[in-house]
Amino acid sequence: MRTAIAMGLVLLAGAPAAGAPAPAGAEACTGCHAVRPGQNSAGSIPSLAGRSAGDITSAMLAFRTGKGDPTVMDRIAKGFDEAEIRAIADWIAGQR
Numbered sequence: 344m345r346t347a348i349a350m351g352l353v354l355l356a357g358a359p360a361a362g363a364p365a366p367a368g369a370e371a372c373t374g375c376h377a378v379r380p381g382q383n384s385a386g387s388i389p390s391l392a393g394r395s396a397g398d399i400t401s402a403m404l405a406f407r408t409g410k411g412d413p414t415v416m417d418r419i420a421k422g423f424d425e426a427e428i429r430a431i432a433d434w435i436a437g438q439r
Contacts, residue, residue, distance in 0.1 A: 363437065366430040368423055379438045391435050399432035 365373070377383055377390040384390045391399060405411040406420035407428070423431070 363434065366427070366434050368427055369431050369434055371419055371422075372431060372435060378435045392438065394436065396429070396432040396436035399435055400429055403428045403432065 372378065372391065375385045375388045377392050380392045382390070382392060402411060403416075403420045403423070404425065406416040407423070409417055411417060411420075420428070
């Protein structure tokens with residue numbers, strides 16, 4: 344039981360708080376993509392709500408290297424380094 348509680352605390356400590364301030368650059372995402380459940384994305388742009396940080400990071404890194412669908416995302420992703428992408432992805436994944 345103590346192990347389960349300790350593991351839960353470790354996981355919570357590593358997760359961004361839902362009310363945590365957005366990292367620099369996150370506004371570029373929230374302007375078009377819904378990041379919280381119940382929000383609507385602009386037009387046909389996919390929602391990021393409920394997506395894992397790993398999924399978001401992978402997609403952004405793919406866009407950054409030209410492997411994603413050629414939308415505006417390839418140009419936006421090139422404006423962020425890998426640490427910034429991970430910080431933004433962690434923040435988005437932590438929104439509730």
